[in-house]
Amino acid sequence: MDDFQPEHRVCYRCLIGGQVQGVFFRAATREQAMRLGVTGYAQNLADGRVEVLLCGDAAVVAQLRDWLRTGPATARVTGVACEPLDYHPRAGFVID
Numbered sequence: 001m002d003d004f005q006p007e008h009r010v011c012y013r014c015l016i017g018g019q020v021q022g023v024f025f026r027a028a029t030r031e032q033a034m035r036l037g038v039t040g041y042a043q044n045l046a047d048g049r050v051e052v053l054l055c056g057d058a059a060v061v062a063q064l065r066d067w068l069r070t071g072p073a074t075a076r077v078t079g080v081a082c083e084p085l086d087y088h089p090r091a092g093f094v095i096d
Contacts, residue, residue: 018078
């Protein structure tokens with residue numbers, strides 16, 4: 001019997017508040033996602049928050065969710081709210 005366990009894949013939609021627009025938050029998030037092999041997107045919202053979709057292996061998605069709490073040095077994150085979504089494979093990580 002094979003002991004191989006498939007990776008546990010997840011998706012989360014996160015909303016990040018604070019000083020997160022105009023400080024390269026989306027670009028830095030994409031850089032981190034590409035480094036970790038996480039797919040999804042990052043986009044600015046009209047209310048000043050950034051919305052991020054993270055999909056991939058649960059362990060690396062958790063690492064990136066933790067990183068969102070501080071973001072790049074130029075950002076001032078005041079809150080992160082994430083909700084799990086059904087997993088759907090995505091190609092790459094885009095900035096909208």
